[in-house]
Amino acid sequence: MLHIEKYAAVDIGSNAIRLLVASVIEQEGKDTLFKKTSLVRVPIRLGADVFLEGEISETNAARMVDAMQAFKLLVKTHNIVRFRACATSAMREAKNGAAIAENIENETGLKINIIDGNDEAAIIASTDLKSLIQDNKVFLYVDVGGGSTEFTIFADGHTVASRSFKLGTVRLINDMVEDTMWEQVEQWIKENTKEYTKVSMIGSGGNINHIYKNSGVKLGKPLSYFFLANYFELIRNYSYEERITELNMNPDRADVIIPATRIYLSAMKWGKAKNCYVPKIGLSDGIIKSLYNEKIAEKTSKVF
Structure with a gap:
């Protein structure tokens, strides 16, 4: 029933x-x-x-x-x-x-x-990720938004650390993020992942969903750091107009896609993550x- x-x-x-x-x-x-x-x-x-x-x-x-x-x-x-x-x-x-x-x-x-x-990060962390988060694995969850990015560390099947930073795509395209903010994020990720030998990333947000949808990667399989790095270089070589007309992006996606990809790549680098899973889960799912x-x-x- x-x-x-x-x-x-x-x-x-x-x-x-x-x-x-x-x-x-x-x-x-x-x-x-x-x-x-x-x-x-x-x-x-x-x-x-x-x-x-x-x-x-x-x-x-x-x-x-x-x-x-x-x-x-x-x-x-x-x-x-x-x-x-x-x-x-x-x-x-x-x-x-x-x-x-x-x-x-x-x-x-x-x-x-x-x-x-903090509430935003907690709501996102409450989403049902049981299919990914396993007791014997460590994940860095990264939800990139326009004004902030939420980071959560999952280990041994539960949340061990979570924090929100004012590092968002709209801030970045308007040149409103100081270098010190990048340094704070780098320090936080390295500090909270240093004891783990193998970390995978879970990416959340409209930009990573767009990348995954157009990646050709089989559903459920992760994106590699190598793929994201190559994708980042590809889109940087197109103008804003070309990303709309040749890469088929919406106008409000074509400008924020570059800073978003930079955030995901940086998080993977600092957390030493080789793979990024994209379950298409975000704040609204958590609500x-x-x-x-x-x-x-x-x-x-x-x-x-």
């Missing part, structure tokens, strides 16, 4: 806003399945406002209201039973972030939770999982 419900999660990032709709399928005596039903992405680059001007522009604030109104209709149409929207780096750093979140709730009825970097965990906790509390 199956029990099926639909959950929805909104990830308000520095580069884009995403709505994920997932079917949560409970099976008696088996693990619960989380099946992605729909993903809608709107490229409102909030980070370009915030990291340069310190606040979200009136134009993009209005676009956010429109996007959330559209998401509200989709949530209603899908008969969603549990919903949560989380905003990350751009919204939490914007001087008017809280005011805009309040206005969106007044206009649409949808509450936006502005979370800090869905956390909503389900809350449901289970509610049921348990009622029993006791």
